[in-house]
Amino acid sequence: MLWTVAGVVTFGFLVAMEIIARHYGTPGPIVNQAGEAIFAPTSGPLLYAGLALMMVVLSWRQRLVALGIAAGIDVVFFLVRWAVDADEMMFGNGALWVILGHAFIAVTRRTGKERVLLLKGVGLGLLLVAGHKTGDTWLMITSETRPTVLDAYVATADHALGNPSWVMGRIVNATGPIGYQAIHLVYGQLPLAAAVFALYQLRHVAKEGRFPGHHLVRTFLAIGLVGPAIYMIFPVAGPVFAYGAEGGQWAAANLWPHTPVPVGTPHAIPFDEVTPRNCMPSLHTAWATTLFIHTREGSRLLRYAGAFWLIGTLTATLGFGYHYGADLVAGVVFALTIEAAMRSFHRGWDRAGIALVGYGSVIFTLLLLSYRYLPVEMARHAWVFGPGLLLAMASVIYGYVRTTRLWDPRTAPVQQPEPQLVQA
Numbered sequence: 151m152l153w154t155v156a157g158v159v160t161f162g163f164l165v166a167m168e169i170i171a172r173h174y175g176t177p178g179p180i181v182n183q184a185g186e187a188i189f190a191p192t193s194g195p196l197l198y199a200g201l202a203l204m205m206v207v208l209s210w211r212q213r214l215v216a217l218g219i220a221a222g223i224d225v226v227f228f229l230v231r232w233a234v235d236a237d238e239m240m241f242g243n244g245a246l247w248v249i250l251g252h253a254f255i256a257v258t259r260r261t262g263k264e265r266v267l268l269l270k271g272v273g274l275g276l277l278l279v280a281g282h283k284t285g286d287t288w289l290m291i292t293s294e295t296r297p298t299v300l301d302a303y304v305a306t307a308d309h310a311l312g313n314p315s316w317v318m319g320r321i322v323n324a325t326g327p328i329g330y331q332a333i334h335l336v337y338g339q340l341p342l343a344a345a346v347f348a349l350y351q352l353r354h355v356a357k358e359g360r361f362p363g364h365h366l367v368r369t370f371l372a373i374g375l376v377g378p379a380i381y382m383i384f385p386v387a388g389p390v391f392a393y394g395a396e397g398g399q400w401a402a403a404n405l406w407p408h409t410p411v412p413v414g415t416p417h418a419i420p421f422d423e424v425t426p427r428n429c430m431p432s433l434h435t436a437w438a439t440t441l442f443i444h445t446r447e448g449s450r451l452l453r454y455a456g457a458f459w460l461i462g463t464l465t466a467t468l469g470f471g472y473h474y475g476a477d478l479v480a481g482v483v484f485a486l487t488i489e490a491a492m493r494s495f496h497r498g499w500d501r502a503g504i505a506l507v508g509y510g511s512v513i514f515t516l517l518l519l520s521y522r523y524l525p526v527e528m529a530r531h532a533w534v535f536g537p538g539l540l541l542a543m544a545s546v547i548y549g550y551v552r553t554t555r556l557w558d559p560r561t562a563p564v565q566q567p568e569p570q571l572v573q574a
Contacts, residue, residue, distance in 0.1 A: 163375065164280060171287050174294050179283035183276070187246050190231065194242030196279055199345045201245040203367065204252060204275030206352040207267050216252070220244035249275045263359060270361060278367065281374045288378030289426035296385035296427050300522065301392035302402065302416035304430065304474045307521045309413060309529035310536040314475035315389045315468045319407025322469030333469060336462030340434065343459050344370060344441050347452060351444065363496040366444045369489050370437060377433045377484065384518055385427030390471025392419060400425075406471050413529045430518070432473045435481030438463035440489055476521055479543050483514045486550045497557065506553045510546050517542065 168178030177185070182192075191197055201220060205213045223244030231239055249272055256268035308315065322330060348366045355361055391397040394406035400422050405411060421427075438460045445456025467473040473481075487510030494503030517539070520528065528535040 160277065160375075164284065167284050167287050170291060174291065176287075176290060178287050179280050182283050182286075183246075183280055187243060187250070190236065190238030190240045191242035191246070192240065193279060193282060194240045194245075196282055196341075197242035197245040199341070200275035200278040201249055202275075202345065202349060203278055203352070204249050204271040206349065206355040207271035209356055216248050219251075220248040223247050246279075267355075267359060267361075271355075274367060277371055281371045285374050285378060288381065289428055292378070292381045292385055292427040293423050293425060296382065297420060297423075298418035299385050299387045299392060299421045299427055300416075300430075301386050301388070301419055302411070303525045304386055304476050304521050305389065305393065305411040306413060306416045306525035307528045307535075308474045308476050309410065310532040310539060311475040311479075312532070312536065313410040314478075315471060315473065316407045316410050318465060318468035319389070319471050322465070323407065333462060333466045336459060337434070337466035337470070340437060340441070340459060340463055343455065344437065347441065347445060347448065347456070350448065350452065364493055366440065369440045369444075369485075369492050372488050372492055373433060373436050373440065373485065376488065377431065377436065378428070380431060380484075380518075381427050381429075384430040384522070386429035386474075386477070387421055387425050387427055388429045388472050389474060391425055392421070394471050396471070397421075397425075413526065416525055429473050429477050430480060430521070431484045431514075432467055432477040432481035434463055434467050435473070435478045436485035436488070439482050439485040443485075443489060476517070476539070479539050480514060480517050480521075482543055483510055483517065483546050486510055486546050487514060490550055490553070493554070493557070502553045502556060506549050509549055513542050513546050 164178075164180055168180045171178030186193070186197065198220070201216070205216055208216060221244060224241045225244075227243045228239060228241065252268060253272045256265050256272065260268055322333060325333075344366060348370075351362065351365045352367075386392075387397070389406040392401060393403055393411060394401060395404060400420070402419050403411075442456040442460040445452045448456075464478060467478065468475065487507055490503065490506045490510060494500070494507060497503075520535075520539075524535075
């Protein structure tokens with residue numbers, strides 16, 4: 151029942167995004183994804199990641215057959231495009247064809263629980279790609295509908311945190327090309343790291359005949375679908391665009407990363423119609439936080455990997471000038487609130503779940519209101535607001551840890567009785 155409701159809501163949301171995108175003269179997520187069945191995909195690796203997620207419901211033999219068919223179809227498409235001298239040669243059509251083929255098999259050749267399980271796998275694979283394309287549509291909408299950005303407000307409020315983007319930007323620049331490329335690799339491969347761990351989480355689906363009640367992909371998709379809506383409310387371009395060389399003629403000044411923005415009366419900055427307003431909150435931080443949370447349940451190697459990707463992502467988002475420190479604080483609170491909501495949705499809403507989601511929502515709202523209406527006070531009284539921001543974030547972290555431990559208590563080891571000496 152929950153899967154049916156979630157599927158209907160998700161499909162309705164995708165249709166709405168398609169209509170909005172058409173209003174602005176561009177195809178939306180549904181048309182874009184459907185077109186990749188024939189035309190050169192723009193997201194080849196992502197299509198194969200979706201295929202990998204779908205294949206968790208198959209046996210190993212079926213997985214090898216499916217992967218072989220997908221590769222064979224891609225080879226045929228490649229040869230045809232090469233023969234006609236096509237401009238785009240990206241792979242991925244085969245993966246989409248195989249996913250759609252399994253949807254047909256589920257409807258025509260499967261019954262009962264087998265049909266439901268296969269359709270869930272197909273839906274998960276398609277939703278991974280659709281979620282990415284929905285995010286792209288959101289970014290286009292933000293640049294088209296928000297002619298000004300609120301970077302001046304966030305940059306001023308960021309004085310309360312010590313201007314971490316400016317500090318980290320100078321540190322990353324000091325590491326030279328090697329350090330830059332290493333951090334960029336971690337930042338860019340966050341989706342791959344998440345896909346690898348998701349496959350680890352879902353490794354027993356085919357054997358058990360069911361999906362786990364809650365897993366990483368659900369929260370990742372929820373963050374990607376809901377998060378960009380906040381961009382519409384609080385459009386922010388980022389330090390490297392609003393105050394750096396990447397902004398070109400639209401930049402308010404060329405200050406990043408060497409000179410923090412002076413404290414003054416902030417105002418909205420007119421900006422171009424291309425740069426996405428995708429800073430508040432930092433969804434990369436939200437995704438990395440979610441990955442960190444879910445890897446706590448894995449092996450020691452996975453726990454180390456989750457911590458590594460979280461630290462690397464935070465370093466990159468600040469060091470490349472993509473986000474302000476205030477974005478990261480909001481991103482952590484946003485991630486924990488969404489994760490708590492997804493867990494509560496699975497296990498049933500109780501008082502603790504409602505309280506945690508409500509508290510996280512209130513803190514997130516207060517953060518946005520503070521950045522918008524109290525930035526000057528935050529900058530002038532950094533010794534009050536800086537620790538206050540961190541304590542607010544820490545309170546949500548504490549609430550999440552405390553509540554989830556109540557939900558999933560760890561069984562304490564049983565104390566074995568000491569052997570008794572038997573006297574003769």
